[in-house]
Amino acid sequence: MTVDFVKMHAHGDDFVVVDRRGKLDPITSDLARRLGDRHRGIGFNQLAVVLDCDDAAARVRFWNPDGTVLDTCGSATRGVADMLMREANASSIVLKTNRGLLTCVRGPDRRVSVDMGTPLVGWQDIPLAEAVDTNALPLSGNPTACSMGNPHCTFFVDDLAAVDVAAIGPGIETHPLFRNKTNVHFVQILGRTRIRLRIWERGGGIPLGSGSCCCGAVVGGIRRGLLDDSVDVECDGGMVNVQWDGTGGVVLTGSVEPVFRGTIADHLLQDNARGGARGTVSEDRPRQTPGQQLEKVTIRL
Template structure:
């Protein structure tokens, strides 16, 4: 069976998109895991499958490179939205994810954004115990949230001084995070700009 796909990149994140509208979906956790191998297959941080949907432009399913599923992925959703907007010549559309409906828009500079909704509560991140997610009891006082996959964010004064490759995996596997976590390091430049580096859970350090 031959299946076509698109490979996209966004701020150091890479993802693969399969458009299976009107077709049987061949992607399973095992298939996703095999395709995620960067040495013997395509390789990606996330895989997205576009499916038919009755109440939105499409229904998206997402997998990590290890074959596990996640409810949503902002970068991959923006990539799919860009494809479908070009296809339909529309500046706005709604997509369904396993987290719910999300609205995608294209601005005058042709940039695509996704309204990911309100972050989940602590038990849905998920954390192993109830904590103040604005300031976790970890060195550096990071915050935690989930938009369908877990995130832990450190705000730092100087991004260049952060050893992402050393700190990232320690936070990723911290017992507070039941399903591990992505780790973000953010330097605020001004009210309209930030610098960001990301350690992807079960992936490698990324820069943006």
């Protein structure tokens, strides 16, 4: 079996697309983890597997580099959409994800927009471990939370450069308040239409950017009354635009760029088919137990 892939990125948020329409999907958690290794695999923030679908142009499944599944990815969704729209010479396309049906539109200069759907702000929908105000979580730093199909926790800070994302992020990601862990954002407001964002990504660490995290951060700022309905988001890897009217879907717009094509080595697929991977080390972090206090992590911003 031959499995081809395309490596792409969107504002530095890199992902791998595997098109398996009309073919067997060989991707498992173990194989996703091996491919996600930046030293021994391809390396990516997300892996997107494109599959056949009856009620959309394609269905897309997403994997994190730690081998966990995620329901949505704004950057990889736009990358898949760009690839399929160029293939069909179409200006728009609908893709099916675990988040639902997502409409994508192609613009100039390889810019692609995707309607990421309506953000969920109920504590049960994120989901959180208990009923709290999601616009002011009971954590140091007073963050907000929402779900874009994956959970997001947003802190607003005065000086983003002073925040040690690598030190703070893991403790928030695995905090017992977040039943399925969470993405963590640190936002500096530059104006009502512009923010600077750094991210600790659930299952991935610090990326140069993340489409869904940009959406979650802007939703948090709009809910707080800090931002207008169209915001340019400056990440380490580049700029995207997020629009939200406070009630409908969140529209993410930015460029996508293919980098290279390749073929997954046969021995990786053979190891995967046998149900084991030689030399694979799990990097899953230990989770805090539900019995721990919600103020276990102290944030100094």
